Each structure stands twice: as structure tokens, then as C-alpha cells.
Amino acid sequence: MxxxxxxxxxxxxxxxxxxxxxxxxxxxxxxxxxxxxxxxxxxxxxxxxxxxxxxxxxxxxxxxxxxxxxxxxxxDVTTIPEGEKVIFGSTVMIINVDTDEEVTYKIVGDDEADVKNNMISVSSPIARALIGKSIGDEVAVTTPGGEVAYEIDDVKYV
Known part of the structure; x- marks a missing residue:
């Protein structure tokens, strides 16, 4: 299983x-x-x-x-040495390339997701786009309003 x-x-x-x-x-x-x-x-x-x-x-x-x-x-992401790569459990600050709007998300399991507290599911489109990428990378996320480009500004393992 x-x-x-x-x-x-x-x-x-x-x-x-x-x-x-x-x-x-x-x-x-x-x-x-x-x-x-x-x-x-x-x-x-x-x-x-x-x-x-x-x-x-x-x-x-x-x-x-x-x-x-x-x-x-x-x-336990806190036991993993700090890095620049987005992984499960990491907290990611991203910047909307078009609007310069900053948002920070923590990537968590499906049952833990709580968008109001900026905790997004690992299986969400935005998390799937971010996982494996690094600080400075640009990612495209397909949203209901079209494709949105974000730049990964910071990654923390907290």
C-alpha cells in the first residue's frame, strides 16, 4: 500500500x-x-x-x-539540511511575475491543507509546479483564470 x-x-x-x-x-x-x-x-x-x-x-x-x-x-523537514529546493514540508515564498504580489505557502499533506493559513496540499496544482524547483526558478501554474507565472524567492525548511 x-x-x-x-x-x-x-x-x-x-x-x-x-x-x-x-x-x-x-x-x-x-x-x-x-x-x-x-x-x-x-x-x-x-x-x-x-x-x-x-x-x-x-x-x-x-x-x-x-x-x-x-x-x-x-x-520532519526540520531534520533536512537547509537547501534551495522546494520539497514536501518546505515553506516557499513566491512572487507573481506580473503583479509582484508575494505569497508564502507551506506544502503539506492532503489532510493538512488549509488555504486560509497558506498551507497547500502537495497534490495541488501550485505545489506540483513548485516541487523540485529551486530559488530563482520561474514556474507556470495553471489557474481557473489562466496561466500565472511565479518566481521562487525563498525556501525554508521549518
Missing amino acids: NKFPMTVAGAEKLREELDDLKKVQRPRIVQAIAEAREHGDLKENAEYHAAREQQGFCEGRIQEIEGKLSNAQII
Whole structure:
């Protein structure tokens, strides 16, 4: 089975969620089911059915996270000697060649992507265009509005 790249921070976030699901959410749901059972007839017991539904979601998410972590190749970019090449996990400052607008992105795994925080998926068009290139290189990125040229201004392994 293929391994999927994930940053150390991304893996930690998933582990925290998994820990919460197992140690906080799961026991709370089990308690809610037990309390709802005490109310009698389960056929028309809304609390019981809601708690069972929550339990299904919780168990499904636990399995999903465990699967993601077992298939993750966790990459700690801070252990890699600084370089000029754009790699998974690196933070890249690029400049729009036409507008001189600067933007900084961190290239992360699919599950970690958060455009609002400038974290882009390794499989996004812009990340695919940047990976393997170096400071000073120009890359063309196909966007919905057409092709945009960027120059790689800086690369950090943080």
C-alpha cells in the first residue's frame, strides 16, 4: 500500500483528535447510551438513537484516523539540511511575475491543507509546479483564470 506524506504537525493533530475520541468522546457516548436505555422502550427513544448514531460517527472517525496514521509517511523537514529546493514540508515564498504580489505557502499533506493559513496540499496544482524547483526558478501554474507565472524567492525548511 502507498504511503502518504504528512508533516509532523499534521500527524500530531490527528493523534490528538484520536486521543480525544478514544478517551473523552467514546466514554461520553457509552454513558449517554446507558442513560438512554434506562428510559425504557428503545423503539421510540430519541436519545438512544441519537447516541447510537454519534457512536457510529465516532467509531468511523477513529478507524479513519488510525488508517491515515498507519499509511502516513511522516516527514520532519526540520531534520533536512537547509537547501534551495522546494520539497514536501518546505515553506516557499513566491512572487507573481506580473503583479509582484508575494505569497508564502507551506506544502503539506492532503489532510493538512488549509488555504486560509497558506498551507497547500502537495497534490495541488501550485505545489506540483513548485516541487523540485529551486530559488530563482520561474514556474507556470495553471489557474481557473489562466496561466500565472511565479518566481521562487525563498525556501525554508521549518
